[in-house]
Amino acid sequence: MCSFRKPVYLTAGYNTISLGTGRPEFHPKKPRPSLEDYIKEAGQGVIQQISSAEHIDEGVISNFMAARFNRQGHLAALIPSIDPALRYKPCTRVEGACASGGLGLANAIKTILSDLADVVLVVGVEVQNSVKAIYGADYLAGAGHYASERKNGHAYFFPGKFADRAGAYYEKFGAESTREAMAHWYAKAIENARTCPQAQEYHNSAGDLLKLGRKAPNANGFVDHLNLFDCSKVSDGASAMICASEEGLKKLGLDKDKAVRVFGMGQAEDDLTQAPEDQTKLSTTNQAVSKAYKQAQVSHEKIGVLEVHDCFSITGILALEAAGFAEHGQAGELVKSGYTKRTGEVPTNTTGGLVGFGHYTGGTGIRQAVDICRQLTKQAGDSQVEVSSQRPYGLTISMGGNDRTVVSLVLGKDT
C-alpha cells in the first residue's frame, strides 16, 4: 500500500473514566451511566474542543457487544443524540470484537480519504458491567468462533484462550522467566494507571506490585497459566476523537500542533473458524503492523511511544514481538529490562493499557489513539513521557478476539 492520497489527522480526543471494580464510583448494585450516557459524554467532550458541531460531516461508532450486554443494536442512530447538529448526518457503526475501536478509526480515515467528508466524529463505547462476569464471558465468546469453540472452551472463554497461549509460551521459552516478565508488565500497567485519573486502576495503592504479579497462576481456581493480575478487567466507558482532513482542521479552528497525522495504517483479518497456527505468535498483529510500517516507511526503530492491546499481560509480550521490538522469545527480557516503562526507551501503554487503564472494549482502540495523540502533542498531563527525538512516531495496535482482527496506526507530528 502506498501512502494516503492526502493527509489525515486525529485530534480532540476524550476518554471517560473506565468504570468497574477498582474505581471508588463503582458499586455493582448501584445505578451507573448507560450506554447512551457514555456516548454523549465522550461525543460532547470532543465537541467542546471544536468550533461547532455543525462542522462534523459524519459519525462512526465502534462497539462490540451492546446487542447482548445492553440489548441495543442500531448504534449509529445514537450519534445524533449527542448533538442536534448531527441529525441526518451519515453515521456508521462498525464492529470487530475488541478491535472495534481500531476499525472505527480505519473507517473514519477512509471516509476522509474518499473526499465525502472533512470532519468525522469517532466514538467507541462499551458497557459490560450490566451482567455478572461469568455471563459476560459467554457474550464475549462471540469474539471467537462461538459454534466451534464455545462448547469445549473455558467457562471464562477468553482468559482460557490466552492462558493456552501463555502455556505454549512457557513451554517454549521457560515458565519462570516469562512469568517474571508478566509480573513486570502488571507493575508497569498499574504504575502508569496511577498517572491517569480516568484509569480504572488510578486509585490502586497496592504496595508491592511485582509480588502481586508473581502470584501463582490458577491459585484462585481461575484459569491455567494466568493469575487475576494478568487480566484486564470488565469495564464501562467511551472514547471519542476527531478524524479530519487539513481543510477539516481549519474549519474546526484546531491547531495542527495539537493533532497527529496518520502516516501508516495496517489492517488484517484472519479466519475466525481456524485455530492459530502457532500459539506463541500473533501472526495477524504482525501482518497489520508490517503494513502500517510499510506505508509509513518506518520500522520499529522509529517508534518512540507505543500502545499495545494487552487484554492479558502475555498478549502485551507477544505484541512486542509481533511489532518487531524483540525477536521471538525475547520480549520478556525486554520488558524486564525496563525498555517499555515510562522512563524506558519506548514507553508503552502510558496510561496503563488494558490491564491498568481498563478495557471498555469498543472504545479501547480509540482510547489508544487519544493517548498517543496526547503524548506526541504534549497534552498528556501527569501521564506525559519523554518521547525520544530519534523515535518520533507513535504506534497503536488494536486487536480483536484471539488475534483475528487487527488495526495498527503509525501516528506522528506533521512538521
Next chain:
Amino acid sequence: MCSFRKPVYLTAGYNTISLGTGRPEFHPKKPRPSLEDYIKEAGQGVIQQISSAEHIDEGVISNFMAARFNRQGHLAALIPSIDPALRYKPCTRVEGACASGGLGLANAIKTILSDLADVVLVVGVEVQNSVKAIYGADYLAGAGHYASERKNGHAYFFPGKFADRAGAYYEKFGAESTREAMAHWYAKAIENARTCPQAQEYHNSAGDLLKLGRKAPNANGFVDHLNLFDCSKVSDGASAMICASEEGLKKLGLDKDKAVRVFGMGQAEDDLTQAPEDQTKLSTTNQAVSKAYKQAQVSHEKIGVLEVHDCFSITGILALEAAGFAEHGQAGELVKSGYTKRTGEVPTNTTGGLVGFGHYTGGTGIRQAVDICRQLTKQAGDSQVEVSSQRPYGLTISMGGNDRTVVSLVLGKDT
C-alpha cells in the same frame, strides 16, 4: 455533496434463497444452513464470477443481530473463511439494523473512493430462524431504542411500531382506501416473487392475492392496523456483490456492460432516542433519497426501476412518498393504479421486496442493489422488466429501524 471523485461500480451479485416459512426446504425442526454457510455461499457465488479471489483487496460484511440470534460477533473475521486468498485482507463489519446492507455498500464505496482498494467484496447475512418469532421480536427491538421503547412496546415490537404508522395514515387519509392499496402492495409482492426462484414466496400459489391482502387487521390477534400479509417474514440468507473502481473491473475481467455505476449515494441517521415527528412520513428516508438525487443530479422522474424497504406494506407506501413518487397521502392511489407493478411505469421490488422475496435483515440492502444491477444490465431472468429509456436509473432505499438509518443509491448504466 458533489459527485464522487472517481467512478464506482457494483457488479457480480449473488443472492441465496431467502429461507423461512413458505419455502419447501424450510422445516423449523430440521437442520438448516448456518451463518457461516450463508456467508460462504454468497461470497463464493461472487468469486465464481470474477477472474480470481486474489484481486479482492478488502471485505465488508453487513449483519444486524448475529450477536443474539447466533451468539456470534466479530463477523469480519469470517470473510477469510470464504476463500484462503482473503486471509490477512482488511475486513470490516458494519451494522445499522435493517439498513446494515446499505451501510455495507456505503462503506465499500468509500473504500474505493479512498484509493486504498480497487475491489471490495460486500457480503450481507442474517440467520433469524434460530429462535421462535416471539423471542426474535425482542432481539429485533434492538433496532429501536430498547431502554425507552421496549417496555411499553408491542410484544411483536416492530409490527407494533409500523401498525402505529398505519393507524396514523388511516386516520389522516382514510382507512379503506389505504388498506386497499396495501392489499395491492401484497399482491404485487407475491406476483413478483413468483418470478424469482430465490424468493421466499416463489412457491406461493394462493389464488386471490387481493382477497388475502384485504383481510381485516388484527383478525388473528396480531397487531392493530396490520394483517399478517402486510408483514415481511422471518428469513435466513445472504447476498453479496463486488464494488470496484474502473481499474478494479479490469483486474476482475468484468465487462462494464454487466455493472452499474453509483451516480448518487445518500445516507442519513436520525436520533434513535426520539419518536418520529410525524408518523405518516419517513423523514430520514426523504433526507437520504434527496441527497442521492442531488448527487446524481436527477429527480424521481428519471428513476425507472425501484427497490424500497417494505418491511411492511404500509412502509412501501410511505417510501414512495418520501422518494417523491407521490405527494403526501397520494401513494396509495399510485399503487392501486398499477404504477409500481412490473408492467407499470416504475416497476418496484421486482423480485418481491421484503414482503415477497424475504428479509434476511443484514443482506437486504445488498439484495436490493443486486436486483437493480440485474434489471439495468438485463440479467434478471424471469424477473426482468422493461426499464423505460426515459427513466434510465434505478434507486435503492435501505432503511433501518423505524426510519432511523437510511442509505439510498442512484444506480445507472455507465454509457
